Amino acid sequence: MTSALLTDRYELTMIDAALRDGRHRRSSVFELFARRLPAGRRYGVVAGTGRFLELLRDFRFGAAELDWLRHENVVSPATVDFLADFRFTGQVHGYREGDLYFPGSPLLVVEGGFAEAVVVETLALSVFNYDSAVASAAARMVSAADGRPLADMGSRRTGERSAVAAARAAFIAGFGATSNLEAGRTWGIPTMGTAAHAFTLLHDSEEQAFQAQIDALGVGTTLLVDTYDITEGVATAVRVAGPELGAVRIDSGDLAPTVAAVRAQLDALGATGTRITVTNDLDEFAIAGLRSAPVDSYGVGTALVTGSGAVAAGMVYKLVAHHDGAGGWVSVGKKSEAKATVGGRKQPVRRLVDGVAVEETIYVEDPPVGAEAGRALLVELVRDGVVDEDALGAAGTLRARQHHATAIAELPIEAQSLGRGDAAIPTVYR
Amino acid sequence: MTSALLTDRYELTMIDAALRDGRHRRSSVFELFARRLPAGRRYGVVAGTGRFLELLRDFRFGAAELDWLRHENVVSPATVDFLADFRFTGQVHGYREGDLYFPGSPLLVVEGGFAEAVVVETLALSVFNYDSAVASAAARMVSAADGRPLADMGSRRTGERSAVAAARAAFIAGFGATSNLEAGRTWGIPTMGTAAHAFTLLHDSEEQAFQAQIDALGVGTTLLVDTYDITEGVATAVRVAGPELGAVRIDSGDLAPTVAAVRAQLDALGATGTRITVTNDLDEFAIAGLRSAPVDSYGVGTALVTGSGAVAAGMVYKLVAHHDGAGGWVSVGKKSEAKATVGGRKQPVRRLVDGVAVEETIYVEDPPVGAEAGRALLVELVRDGVVDEDALGAAGTLRARQHHATAIAELPIEAQSLGRGDAAIPTVYR
Numbered sequence: 125m126t127s128a129l130l131t132d133r134y135e136l137t138m139i140d141a142a143l144r145d146g147r148h149r150r151s152s153v154f155e156l157f158a159r160r161l162p163a164g165r166r167y168g169v170v171a172g173t174g175r176f177l178e179l180l181r182d183f184r185f186g187a188a189e190l191d192w193l194r195h196e197n198v199v200s201p202a203t204v205d206f207l208a209d210f211r212f213t214g215q216v217h218g219y220r221e222g223d224l225y226f227p228g229s230p231l232l233v234v235e236g237g238f239a240e241a242v243v244v245e246t247l248a249l250s251v252f253n254y255d256s257a258v259a260s261a262a263a264r265m266v267s268a269a270d271g272r273p274l275a276d277m278g279s280r281r282t283g284e285r286s287a288v289a290a291a292r293a294a295f296i297a298g299f300g301a302t303s304n305l306e307a308g309r310t311w312g313i314p315t316m317g318t319a320a321h322a323f324t325l326l327h328d329s330e331e332q333a334f335q336a337q338i339d340a341l342g343v344g345t346t347l348l349v350d351t352y353d354i355t356e357g358v359a360t361a362v363r364v365a366g367p368e369l370g371a372v373r374i375d376s377g378d379l380a381p382t383v384a385a386v387r388a389q390l391d392a393l394g395a396t397g398t399r400i401t402v403t404n405d406l407d408e409f410a411i412a413g414l415r416s417a418p419v420d421s422y423g424v425g426t427a428l429v430t431g432s433g434a435v436a437a438g439m440v441y442k443l444v445a446h447h448d449g450a451g452g453w454v455s456v457g458k459k460s461e462a463k464a465t466v467g468g469r470k471q472p473v474r475r476l477v478d479g480v481a482v483e484e485t486i487y488v489e490d491p492p493v494g495a496e497a498g499r500a501l502l503v504e505l506v507r508d509g510v511v512d513e514d515a516l517g518a519a520g521t522l523r524a525r526q527h528h529a530t531a532i533a534e535l536p537i538e539a540q541s542l543g544r545g546d547a548a549i550p551t552v553y554r
Numbered sequence: 555m556t557s558a559l560l561t562d563r564y565e566l567t568m569i570d571a572a573l574r575d576g577r578h579r580r581s582s583v584f585e586l587f588a589r590r591l592p593a594g595r596r597y598g599v600v601a602g603t604g605r606f607l608e609l610l611r612d613f614r615f616g617a618a619e620l621d622w623l624r625h626e627n628v629v630s631p632a633t634v635d636f637l638a639d640f641r642f643t644g645q646v647h648g649y650r651e652g653d654l655y656f657p658g659s660p661l662l663v664v665e666g667g668f669a670e671a672v673v674v675e676t677l678a679l680s681v682f683n684y685d686s687a688v689a690s691a692a693a694r695m696v697s698a699a700d701g702r703p704l705a706d707m708g709s710r711r712t713g714e715r716s717a718v719a720a721a722r723a724a725f726i727a728g729f730g731a732t733s734n735l736e737a738g739r740t741w742g743i744p745t746m747g748t749a750a751h752a753f754t755l756l757h758d759s760e761e762q763a764f765q766a767q768i769d770a771l772g773v774g775t776t777l778l779v780d781t782y783d784i785t786e787g788v789a790t791a792v793r794v795a796g797p798e799l800g801a802v803r804i805d806s807g808d809l810a811p812t813v814a815a816v817r818a819q820l821d822a823l824g825a826t827g828t829r830i831t832v833t834n835d836l837d838e839f840a841i842a843g844l845r846s847a848p849v850d851s852y853g854v855g856t857a858l859v860t861g862s863g864a865v866a867a868g869m870v871y872k873l874v875a876h877h878d879g880a881g882g883w884v885s886v887g888k889k890s891e892a893k894a895t896v897g898g899r900k901q902p903v904r905r906l907v908d909g910v911a912v913e914e915t916i917y918v919e920d921p922p923v924g925a926e927a928g929r930a931l932l933v934e935l936v937r938d939g940v941v942d943e944d945a946l947g948a949a950g951t952l953r954a955r956q957h958h959a960t961a962i963a964e965l966p967i968e969a970q971s972l973g974r975g976d977a978a979i980p981t982v983y984r
Contacts, residue, residue, distance in 0.1 A: 130714045132707070132733040134747030141749065141770035147756060154752070179714070192739045200770065238756055245750070246733075249710035250717055277562070280679035281866040284560045284609070286713030287680055303562040303676075309622045317564035319571065320675075322584070322873035325886040326577060326668055340571035340630070426866050435860045436711040443752035456755040 164544025594974025
């Protein structure tokens with residue numbers, strides 16, 4: 125299935141209208157950015173770049189799509205013909221996937237004819253708004269977990285395709301694994317998971333269920349011990365698996381005291397190496413609240429895939445400059461208050477002092493001179509319509525994860541606070 | 555692309571473990587339901603059924619999926635062989651799509667061998683949790699709009715495939731149109747949309763942009779009048795299009811006074827038939843707040859596709875009964891407090907008095923006798939693996955929309971309150 129109709133009707137009707145005087149070819153620059161961070165957040169995490177680039181590469185109107193557009197009279201026959209030959213031939217620069225963003229950061233800059241640059245607006249926003257919302261929440265959870273591993277278990281709490289994107293975004297932000305098999309296959313993310321309550325309920329006893337699971341998956345598996353009574357469940361688990369049992373999972377109850385009691389019980393049973401994983405409606409605050417509890421790993425669902433209260437990253441895609449028809453550039457911006465856009469081509473730099481980020485500096489029109497400015501944030505992602513292969517697939521995803529670790533290490537320490545506050549560094553236009 | 559890997563790893567490892575003693579074939583009944591409604595909501599709207607049934611019909615493990623499962627050692631070779639031949643052969647009953655649900659309503663009941671019934675858990679939950687969250691929010695917006703038409707414009711605020719599902723869910727709950735072209739093609743939903751601010755900014759003047767749009771789309775089009783100054787924008791729009799202009803769209807500012815001023819200005823210019831559509835970060839509360847303003851239609855984005863504060867409907871999928879191996883049924887349920895499940899096969903009925911719903915009656919094990927009980931809520935959706943064609947595609951979507959209108963008309967009037975409160979009718983197990 126092509127990605128070409130995953131768009132708003134108005135992208136095509138604008139092309140229809142622009143086509144009449146050739147204005148659809150006018151060189152244009154669009155920027156994708158967030159006007160602000162979700163309330164109280166200190167930073168956002170750029171995610172979606174690799175997915176967007178794959179969708180952009182495959183953005184074609186096939187016969188079925190063209191027939192439908194013709195039949196529905198969405199656009200004129202001339203525009204249908206234009207779309208039949210459509211392929212993106214422009215330039216895309218952007219923040220490296222996994223990098224951080226702040227209010228105004230131009231994290232994707234699309235340059236091309238008006239038609240080819242505007243037509244990918246909706247798709248770009250869908251991808252970046254969702255993926256970045258998940259990655260931004262995930263990064264806070266990783267910080268709260270303080271080194272202990274996290275797994276995405278949220279597939280069932282978001283649309284079935286968004287689930288795959290969420291697993292990828294979480295992995296970029298530092299999660300170690302996902303329950304989602306398609307995310308494992310498509311993006312190379314380690315997958316995990318063993319059994320649900322239904323498996324225990326299918327058997328005549330918890331003991332029988334544990335035995336069946338161990339027969340299939342070995343004693344290194346994770347047994348879910350809270351179907352009936354947790355204390356009995358733990359005792360049964362160790363009786364059946366022996367002290368080499370890999371882990372127990374707790375999915376209900378008041379986690380801090382429960383985990384402490386289970387740890388003591390496991391140790392008393394000699395299962396000192398058996399790990400405890402918890403999975404009950406966690407978010408970054410609940411994870412932080414368990415810092416002093418003997419939890420070994422976390423499984424996170426709803427809060428992760430719904431951006432922990434900020435489910436859409438609030439990004440917009442705005443025309444900031446176009447050719448004037450005589451070879452020069454015109455900076456443009458919407459003037460309505462509250463939604464004003466800074467026009468002009470931009471060159472963003474993260475200014476660092478002693479390796480610590482101090483400012484998101486956005487040079488408008490005039491790029492900075494020399495290296496003293498800081499870390500230049502835009503990299504080339506698409507040249508003349510050809511997508512940078514390094515950003516794609518499992519390898520691109522892993523690269524984004526590694527870059528994220530580098531970028532987040534540049535933040536001042538207070539950026540890791542879960543409390544509400546301003547952006548960790550100010551955005552300054554120069 | 556098959557839907558078979560859009561699932562959690564543990565669904566397959568449970569089959570792996572159950573396969574060893576043949577328990578994977580044990581007849582099982584799973585229920586999909588919400589333990590509670592999102593805080594303060596009066597009802598939920600069932601959406602996703604038609605989408606789920608299509609995904610269930612196409613749920614097959616192809617060579618590529620099997621190779622990956624084998625290569626990654628997700629399950630044993632015997633289980634890979636089992637999955638190679640997999641097709642759902644069981645029974646599915648459910649609430650008609652578009653119907654309402656309340657805490658505990660068993661809105662999908664899947665019956666089959668344990669393996670075939672458990673393996674669709676994640677996929678079913680992904681679909682119903684997202685689609686129902688959107689439909690439930692949409693229904694409140696429709697109620698708040700008090701007869702004025704609503705359009706979904708939220709594609710850019712959710713994952714690119716979720717956007718298509720959201721458009722469908724909103725349509726079922728009473729929205730009239732969507733901006734999403736794929737939703738138009740796949741589900742037969744009317745599409746709409748004309749131009750963004752970028753189109754105006756591309757031109758040398760607002761007047762030039764309006765003229766270009768009218769040349770392409772006719773004077774019946776909708777002109778976006780707030781790129782620069784709204785009063786000037788409206789004056790320019792009517793000057794260019796004449797008083798036959800179809801509509802103006804306002805996407806910023808303080809809507810109530812702005813809309814009143816624009817209406818007065820349009821009327822003074824003789825454009826008494828020109829409609830006003832507003833699209834600025836609306837939710838059900840903002841829509842209700844505009845009831846006395848001369849708004850003609852609403853475009854809703856973020857709040858719609860993110861469930862207006864309740865982005866996942868909180869549905870779960872639980873084993874409630876299985877065969878005991880001797881031909882009898884065993885009712886089962888998880889016992890942990892807060893997450894307890896009522897075991898047993900159920901027969902839900904919406905009890906009506908004078909056509910008004912008064913109770914969600916759930917008969918456990920013993921179905922009700924006679925018609926006095928009310929409206930029986932479960933219909934057959936899949937028989938022996940064969941999906942009811944009437945629930946699928948554009949026709950099924952339209953049927954769901956019609957059924958929704960009937961079901962919501964049964965609710966007591968206070969259910970339409972946007973204020974927080976209890977479920978509109980109590981759920982009673984009998």
